[in-house]
Amino acid sequence: MKRYFIFALVALMVGGALAQGVLWGTAAVDDPMGMHKNPGYLGLGHGAESAVFGSFSTDSFSTMDIENTHGILLNLQGLAGGYENIGGMKRWTTGMGFGDRTFGIGYLRTWTSHDSWGGGWRNGWILGAIVRPWDFVSGGWSYESSPAMEGHRVGIALRPRTWRVTVFGDVLKEDRADWADIGWGAGGELHLVDGVRVFGRYDYFGKDDLGETVDQISAGLRIDNPFAGTGAIATTGIDGEWSEFSLYSVASSKKLPSLFKLPKTSLSLDLSGDYAERPQAGLFSPRKRAFGRLLRSIERAAEDDRVEALVIRYRFPNLNFAQTEELRDVLQKFKANGKPILLYADNLGNLSYYLASVADFIAIPPSGSGVGIIGLGAEMMFFRGALDKIGVEPDFVNIGEYKSAMEMFTQTGPSDYLSENMNEILDSYEAEFLGRIAEGRGISIEQARELVDNGPYTDIESDSLGLIDSLMYWDQFEEYVRKERKLKTQSFGAYALQQSREMNWGEPDRIAVIVVEGNIVKGSGGAGGLFGGASVGEREIISAVNSAKNNKSVKGIMLRINSGGGSALASDLMAHALSDAAEKKPLVVSMAGSAASGGYLVAMPGAKIFSDRITITGSIGVISGKIALGGLYDKLGITTARFERGENSAIYSSAEKFTPSQRERIHSGSLRIYDVFKDWVADGREIPVDSVDVLGRGRIYTGEQALEIGLVDTLGGFLDALDYLIEETGANRRDLALWFMPGLKASIESMLDMMAMQIPVLRELKSLPVYPFEDGEALYLMPFAIEVK
Template sequence: MRISSIPVLLLLLASLAGAYSAPGPIEVFNWVAYPEAGNPELVNPAGFSFVNNLRLRIGMAASDSSFEGFDRISIAFPGAGLSGWWDDDVSMRKFTLSSSMNIFENTASIGVGYTWFDPTVKTNPFSGKNFYTLGMIVRPLEWFSFGLVRRGGMDLPGDTDVEAVYRAGFAVRPLGEDLTIVTDLETGTEFEDYKFSAGVEFRPIEGLAIRADAGEDYLSLGLEAGFGQASLSYGATSDDDYSYSSSRGDITFSTVPGPNLLEPSGKFVRFETGNFDELRQRAFLGSVQPCFTETALLLNRIASDNSISGVIVDIEGSAGSLAQAEEIRNLLQRIKGSGKKVYFYIEDISNGGYYLASCGSSIWIHPCGSISFIGLSSGGLFFREFLDRFGIYPDLLHIGEYKSASDMLTRSDMSDAQRMATSALLESFQNELTAGVANGTGLEPAQLHMIMNSGPYTAERAVTAGMVSGVCYKDEIEERIGDELGGEISVISMENYAASIPVDDEWGPGSHIAVVVATGFINRGESGSSFPFGRVMGSETVRDLLLEAASQTGVQAIVLRIDSPGGDALASADIHHAVERICREVPVIVSMGGVAASGGYDIACGADRIFADRMTVTGSIGIITGKFSFGGMMDSLGINVEEVSTGPMASMNSPFRPYTDRERGRIFDPMEDRSNTFVETVARGRDMTADEVDSIGRGRIWSGTDALEIGLIDEYGGIVDAVYYAAELTGMDIDR
């Protein structure tokens, strides 16, 4: 990955053919359609719209025999820049202030520059003079750029006026950013004499750019070497008989890393697991923490990064949900499959943590650590008798014998249907855990069964059982790995690795996959949080995010990441409707997280394709509604409630009494209608009949493994797999 906005400053002196003779440096690579190759303020101020970071440049002049000194400094940032040039020999200083505006995102830009000369130098004819530079750039395609510039003239004493200059050019990238071919045409205000030039930029390896430019009476050659957040450049030009004329060099510092010619190999990335959040988080006065999707995509990049030799994974507690652990494990296996090493350091871990660690090249455990790979269990609290003691009656109704979310309030024990569905879910998860650990460690399933029944394991017992490679403290893991590999290793954090990734040098709107994350209890309105549901997924917020993503220039598909147990039926239907509408414009691919059930599944089944992990919880196609009656509590407190109604149904939602049989029947009618709508929605989205949906529905939850078999999802895979599928579906280059 490379970025051309990491500056390449190869400047010429004013003697460069085709340029006017005002004092100051003239860009050797004066490519108006590709000003990022040099100085936008000297070439085309519209180029500042494509600057993506803050950068400082220091320019120097040289002759064929010696270094002549620093004579220029500039600062640039997205949309604007300021530069200054000085020449003590003629006591002259020159300043340029530039600004640009993006008309269409990364597609077109207009810019203006204002240049003025030091007015205090009275002996110089340019003293106090100024001119404007107007420019535009149009990049409708990722391989084509067109530029146009008008640089103003100046009236000088005598007959030595500086004529305005018009310059137009285009650039093409037939092989992507590794090869750029440019042509430019320059003329004056009379449009009589035209000067043609052509140039090329070639990037043979990461961090090195070689450039050449030729006109009727000159030839310029130069190169740039990038070193991450710094770069060095040098260029030389010839005169009209192709003899050496002058040369310049530049040092550039940038806040965003660029290509690195000396990128060290053999580095390890240290990755710490935790409670992976599906949304970005930021603690008070803390830094922004990446969301799970960003972490997954970053791990996927490591697999193809030749500068990285492996990953050290620290599991000091949680490894996320079982589905997240499955996705991270699959990505680490890709890293391992690319020939890199994956080492684990663990402390106190449970089922998901050991399942994740089992894919490692080696596992090292803290001397006081433990492994609780002991199997899965699931329980619940049942509050019916508790509520009865307070005189609270949960008058809740549900459609589907497996729709058990309300059982915790309406029952004192687990129903047979809930027990059966939960047992099947745990058995499916247990099979995946066992298969994964057996595949990673080489232990037989029978051995793992004995290990589970004999756990938890101390560090010493884990070593004896063959569950880990050895025991060490956290500060010793790098030494242990170095001993294994036969030398010291270099380690960087995941955060520093992410910060070192160069920004892509893309032209045009580009092709992108948008990822929209929908997580939390589904409700109407805006997303946020509320008691007792915690995080809330607002239908209006998700709808607006989807519509905004679909309207963005260059977005070819949307990946919708869902992590939700469900919620409000109307809100779920609204989001489903938005997904179906957007599917008419761009493909929508769903990636299910730890849970995408009930309303979460309603949203998903409107997409073009559904990915889920084997340990995702999904399904739960059913409806729950009702109310709480506090009449008994009021009686026990000696509070009498009297109601006056205008009709037999007016007080049916009263919180002080249960439904009557007639009211319960009326409540059931819209419930049944919504349930039928839900079933029909799933049938339409999954190409099933209503009876087929009902046979696997009725509120039952399913593992991702079982969901694939019964047709509720299309494919196993996580967020990265969904993004790759979307890219391939739309013909994008998946390496980008």
């Protein structure tokens, strides 16, 4: 058979080597230069990339003429485009790809013309796929139907032990060629150091009519800076001489391993808005940023040699006390690495000054308002008097004298147990509050307490007392940062979004972060409505646990808890699923603002429990009961009629209180549920059941107090739990993905909720702890929550 097509193909590949990505194997394509060899590359998620190239021959050394062989190729998040002129053959390309790091599929459409064809454009297409199930192997296939060829490419690539070494092999089968005429090629790439790579390839195309071997050798070198690379390639011609040379440049939106360092910079962080434990997005609310990702980004900046300082504009983000503690701790780590923190705020209160005190320089405007530190206080509302007036009778059974969550309905003031517990918590909160302010401003605890006792302060008083470092407006602060401190800043958001190029094949190691936040309810939770905050149901948590347990890329599970509990049944079912997962994968617990009652029970399967210093936890006890509305019905002229079968069929009726026998049944059932709670704690904490009862009875503790009595293992936040889990699992810290689960969807109710919270009484109604639960449902629910402002 004559091999006219082979010679045409050889001519095209020699003249347009770079455009065809000759140095890449079909399974090893790594930049836009190889998209025509295998469009499956477009689906692997390498961000935005571009490439330009030009070629010349030994005959044109004197002029470096690249007029007849040049081009530009683009990959914009899987959308491809390009133009090439290869020795007079012009080609336009468009296409797209989709997939993930383990599998990519792509399709290109081409339009090609050549002067010798007498005008017009000839259509073509290329379909390809790449599969990378593991970090050491890649398989590729593509089919091309174009004026250049019609046929299949199949290849395999291997990486023995490291991404720095790649070897690959290909076969090429044209539709019109005999199987005896199959071409093949082999090559490899070696990263000598970060930013310097060498590569080469040998291709065999068959034999000509004279029996001579038709082959080709290519070799090249590429040097990268952080976001671009420049390379040179030499290729042998049909005569075997090194006669074709190419220069090319690639650019990437993702940071490449580089021989060069980026210049020093400082970061400007606008600290405002919401930072959710689990990200939220919806039609009627802005996307909430993940609090854990904020912490990780600051930690990365703390360890990044090129980051010199952090400039914070504090605009009262929606963070609780425990989150602020964790944020302050990571800022302290940033500062401990010799990197200054400069903070500006319009004014400062208790929580904001607690955070600001970590900064090396604090400024506020000379507008009269200053530092409003006034100490910590708690105010509770009791509704019993109002309920009596409208004929509503709360009827609850508490297991544990400190289990006082329903006292707001059953009492006109706090019990002695509630008062005792509240004062213990406030003492612990105050110690943390004063201690960090004293540490940050270099004063004693006594001086800090005196400052708090005499607050609030005006701007001038704040300055004269050393609570701040300067009075200036924002524009003056910016000028101070730029001229006095000589800092060049970039957006913290841009820095946080800046990703490194994924050099490893296959899926990244994942840590599943399963977030239990809000009231624990049966079924499915939600983002919250007009009279209640977020809730989380056992269905979504169990589904998330099973997904993490069965996903091979998930190396470990972090259970992040910010919940005061809720449904006893839902809490137990969650704990059971988590216990099963803990037998298959490492599971650690990170307690945020609260992990109490049901929120504490679900932590029991964790191999290690991390708690913030001021986390609210414990509250081991049970509440059951209902609200009897019979008196209200009478006042409104509402009557009810019941038709019963069974002595206790009306036990959960909203019209009347429990009878003595019904109350006894509720009490005995609650005792059994309390025993279940104690058993979970005894097993999880490896302490006797009798000791659990002593520590329980509904009593709550701060994280520091819980550590002293063995209810948690260590003090630490999200980052500490993550570091521990990485060490335990051997996960790749450089190429690690956090998988926040379950996702939280917003609703129209969320928008109404934001409007309703402008009304003070609705803010109080929102805090009522019974709205998501059914009458008679046993609750693992903490008695109160403290909000520091």
